[in-house]
Amino acid sequence: MTTKMFSDYGMVLVLIVLCIFFSLLTLNEQTLQDSDAIAGLIERITTEFRKSDIILTVGEVNKDSAPFAERLREELVEEGYDNTRVVVGIPRDLRLALDEIKGKGGRVTVIATSGDVPKWAVIERIGADYPEFSGCKVLAPASYMWPDFLKWSNLLAIVDRIVVIAVIAIGMTMVIITAGIDLSVGSLIALAAVISTLVMKKMGGLEASGSAVLVGFLVGTLSCGVIGGFGGFIVSRFKVAPFITTLGIMMMARGLAFMITGGFSIYQVPKTLPWLGQGRSLGVPNTVILLGVLYVAAHIFMTHTRLGRYIYAVGGNEEAARLSGVPVKWVIVFVYVISSLAAGLGGCIQASQLNTGTPSIGVMYELYVIAAVVVGGTSLSGGCGRILGTLIGAFIISVIQNGMNLLGIESYTQQIVLGAVILGAVLLDKVRSAGAVPAFLSRKNKALD
């Protein structure tokens, strides 16, 4: 029991270490843009400048510096600085504003701003391009250090990038626990994405309602489920190795996805399609909610239902399971159906995130999914594994990919690192099962209880 605890804890530990590691490496200057920062700027302006001076408050379009500039102007006007103008936009807008003031014969004394605005070339060159404004001061609030990795928007990006793989990994965990493997999931992503968007296109395309999206998702996911049932049937009835069966399905599904679309993306989709992959409910991204619900449900299913225990039993020792009355064949069909349904759902999420059905998506995803499962502590030889471990595994992979992108590491190097981490995790798995006898026993107990 204690060894088991330790192995769970071990992967969480790796995740935490990675997070700390990337946080330290992505420490970066961030500009303060709160009320204190505004108050600070106002204090400087009121002590240094006259109320008749022309002041520009500048913000970048769609960035935090935009509301900052608006509020700064309001408060300056309240203080009696009536010649304050706000410019929110791109560098072009600032230049136009400067030209206009110059045309009217005015003289800009202060540019108060925040964010990346002080880096704009138009501001750096203000002395050269506008000799009339010489002596113009650029004021910006002080900066502080905070890791880019731990920014809220980045944490959401980490979930966003992994949600498809994490959803599919639920099904894959079950398949691998039965000592099987499912290579078809990557192609099924593309197939589901293509089928679901095609249904939406046929139901009215851009003008179609939300129900078309729902129908599209259902058709896309269920058709994958049917294909999974077919694969599971071949594996269980004819004892064809899962590797070969799903390899064949992988090729067929990919070909089918290309055939259906003629190789092109389907983009005539309803406006509500992005809701699932990009929308929010009560401020939480829908993908996060979906991921949470699915993992809790799968965890309860695997630990608290008879079918869940059957899945462990089949992987632990198929013959023993059969003799003790487990319907082995049906359990195997079941896990492949679940895996394919999960892949289908993943494809729908992907289509929603990209707002298109593209037949080329999902290439190599089966390997990332398998990697997430194995890194999460599920043994490829079957019989043991934990759904929540898989979630940790998926996050480890996502954090590594995200962190490396943040650091700007070249794509080739990224592949090497990712490969090394996966290899390390499998080694860990081997050492665990060979070296720690108690863990080995506890696993078998789990399979038979």
Added chain:
Amino acid sequence: MNRRNLIRWCVLGIVSAVFAPSCSKKPDSKGKIGVTCMDLTNPFFKLIANVMQEEAAKHGYEIVALSGELDPAKQNNQLSDFVAQGYDAIFLNPVDSKAAGEGVKKAHEAGIPVFTYDVQVTDDKAKDLIVSHIGSDNYQGGRLAGESMMKVTGDKGRIAIITYPEVTSCILRVDGFKDYLKEHNSKLEIVTELSGKGNRSDGYSVATEILTAHGDIVGIFAINDPSGLGAYSAVLKAGKSKQVTIIAFDASPAGKQAVFERKLYDSPQQFPRKMAKGTVEAFVKYLNGEDVPKKNFIRCAHYYYEDSASDKSRVAEQW
């Protein structure tokens, strides 16, 4: 227990060793620009990324170049990461002209300017959000290929086209080629158009099949150098290198050499260096508040044997 820890620390050690060189920040850097392209294993895009790096460095910016690996979902994740990191700009070469729209919208919502190069974003909502696009004038390049084809064949006989209809720029090349023939009342007859998927081995297979079905053709227009060189191998194998003239596209290093060896008659030239420089220039203009042209097309140029003979870049195996 010890062994387990040992392995764990080994993995972390390897990871740190890989990351350590990349985390030293250059003190004079003004900021970072994220670049994501179709495929960095393609020397064309690798060169563009390298030139962008040099050019951006002149203005104090660092380039982070990632490969979309021909996967639109992966590229969108990279765009999200650029956005999360708050980069100063994004230079995008979309894997999929439609799917990249979502990433472009995200960047726009975060106030990050997006510049595209080589391939345009065609998503209805996203295409107006692009600050500026720079790319080859593929249509005009296709017309050059048509001109060469009429010249070399004496405007008579049957010809074939090896296409790549998944890629917009290649469609434009074929359109330009055909329009030129049509406008000049060409007597050339196009017997077939088949996809060579833009690579050497598919170009070889499809050209073999074309030669089997249409043994009397006098010319092949292939939409890029790899498929053109594949077609050359097929023509050579069929013993028809005297009868069939091949015109490709790109004037890549391999294409230049092939023109020099008279395997290809012409390969209308693209200018990746200009493309890279133009993108960085557009960004600098943007920062300076200048009016940035929405679209900027670089004209292609013929690349004949005469050009190759004196071309130092061919010898240096450069674009």
